[in-house]
Each structure stands twice: as structure tokens, then as C-alpha cells.
Amino acid sequence: MKKILVVDDSRTILHKASKMLEQAGYEVDTAKDGFEAISKVTDFHPDLMFVDIMMPKLDGYQTCSLVKNNSHYQGTPVVMVSSKDGLFDRARGSIVGADGHINKPFSETDLLGAVEKYTGSVPAG
Numbered sequence: 001m002k003k004i005l006v007v008d009d010s011r012t013i014l015h016k017a018s019k020m021l022e023q024a025g026y027e028v029d030t031a032k033d034g035f036e037a038i039s040k041v042t043d044f045h046p047d048l049m050f051v052d053i054m055m056p057k058l059d060g061y062q063t064c065s066l067v068k069n070n071s072h073y074q075g076t077p078v079v080m081v082s083s084k085d086g087l088f089d090r091a092r093g094s095i096v097g098a099d100g101h102i103n104k105p106f107s108e109t110d111l112l113g114a115v116e117k118y119t120g121s122v123p124a125g
Contacts, residue, residue: 002121003027005046007037007063008081009055013104017050020108024123026115034058038066041073047119050102050111053082053089061096068097077118081106 004026006017014030021028029044031037033055041049049067053060064078077099082089085103093101099118102110112123 001027002047002119005029005040005044005049007031008052009033020111024112034063037063041067049078050081051078053080061092064098065096079114
């Protein structure tokens with residue numbers, strides 16, 4: 001079973017994403033900010049991370065950069081999640097090593113499509 005870490009400071013987004021992913025047969029863990037995400041990466045060993053760009057303390061770009069600069073976890077795909085769909089946001093994500101980008105509000109198709117694209121795993125439904 002593929003393991004997915006969802007990182008967002010919105011409880012609503014964490015709940016929505018978790019529910020969609022769990023119903024599709026994935027093991028899901030969540031983190032409410034970048035610091036918690038870094039701790040979870042070392043304990044949970046996700047196959048994919050969805051990381052909100054705009055978070056307090058440690059934003060999504062910083063979180064992605066820390067994951068991608070760690071030799072143990074640099075191969076973990078990171079998909080940035082944002083309500084902004086600007087070229088600047090996508091470029092900045094690419095610079096820090098993000099593998100992809102989806103927009104808020106996201107649909108189940110967006111979320112599961114990204115899982116399939118970056119893990120090769122097809123939902124169990």
C-alpha cells in the first residue's frame with residue numbers, strides 16, 4: 001500500500017484530502033506545518049507528499065527544499081498544492097525540486113491523478 005503525506009495548515013483541506021486518498025486505498029498521514037512534515041517524513045517514509053505552499057513557520061517551498069536536499073528522502077515525489085496558479089509559483093516550486101503542482105480547490109481526479117503519475121499506483125476503486 002502506497003503511503004501519502006498531506007501537509008497543509010487547513011484542517012478542512014487535510015480532512016478532504018485524507019478522506020479521498022483513504023477511500024482510494026492509500027495509507028495517509030497528515031502534518032499541519034512544515035516542521036511537523038519533516039518529522040513525519042522520517043517516521044512515516046511516504047511514497048508521495050502533497051505540500052501546501054502557503055503555511056506559517058516553514059512554508060511549502062522550504063519544506064520541499066529540506067526533503068529534496070536530504071539524501072535519504074530526495075527521491076520522494078513532492079507535489080505543491082496552492083490556490084495560486086501563477087507561473088512564478090510553478091517556477092519557484094521547480095527550483096526547490098517539486099515534482100508537480102495542483103491547484104486548490106482540487107478535485108478527487110486531480111489528487112488521484114497526481115498519485116498515479118508520481119507513484120505509478122492506480123487507486124483501488
